[in-house]
Amino acid sequence: MIEPLSLHQESTGQGFPLVVLHGLFGNADNFRSIAIHLERYFRVIRLDLPGHGMSPTLPELSIQALSDAVTQHLKANGVSQFHLLGHSLGGKVAMQMAGNIPPAEHDQFTIDKLVIVDIAPRLYAPHHLAIIAALKGVALNEINSRTDAEKQLREQIPDAGIRGFLLKSLYRDDNNNYHWRFDLSGIASSYEAIRKAPDFAHKVLSPTLFIKGGKSDYLGAQDELPIRTHFQQPAFKEIGGAGHWPHAEKPALFTRLCLEFLSNSELPQNEMSANDAGKP
8 A cells, every 4th residue: 555645734723624725836835824814713734735845746746646645645644524725726636636525435535615716627728838947947056045046037937926936935955055845847747737627526515615816817707617517516706906816915805705605604804814904
């Protein structure tokens, strides 16, 4: 029997588990500020997906392989009933996990509720190829700072926000050598599999909330019919003024939507942190 992959996780709070999965090139830290609010109600388990952050990688980083690794990790750690939240690639993995569960096994491994953030169950255009090429072009053995890496990325990645997000995963080891906290070669070789739609073996019975960034084109009206084909109880919310990272761009509203959906109740306006309420 193959040993389950032990993934890096950050667990905070107490209560019913809420598992959180980040997007491509990200890690568990992407949801740290959101977890500060959610951990007041749940035991929040933020995972580094295989090939990301401090988790080990896999021979193939396909949606199914990532899904299997997360499922095995949770089972090995005694987490068999939980809510699941996934953003972008993490949303695809979450959908795949839910679609893998046969109805007869729902009492053994149960996703109570599912939150999918700005992603649909479909094949996406290869719009990360320029990012992958730019990352490969960074001469890690020649740089002396993040600023050096940022300069090398600037020409191919003009968006400063995207550059900043990627550079969060650049770190220096004890020998002062720089590395990425994601398996760049594995992501590149598995990219065709990463951009594919989840392969649903079963209809998803868990109530599911799809949250769309109003300025993002990752999730649109054309996705509603396929979603209703694969999900028995879908709901939809849009966060106006937000792009593909609504949890980072509109954290107070994002957190409110998640809590109201997961708790089945409308929260009073003062539930959110005053410091958070003014963020864009």
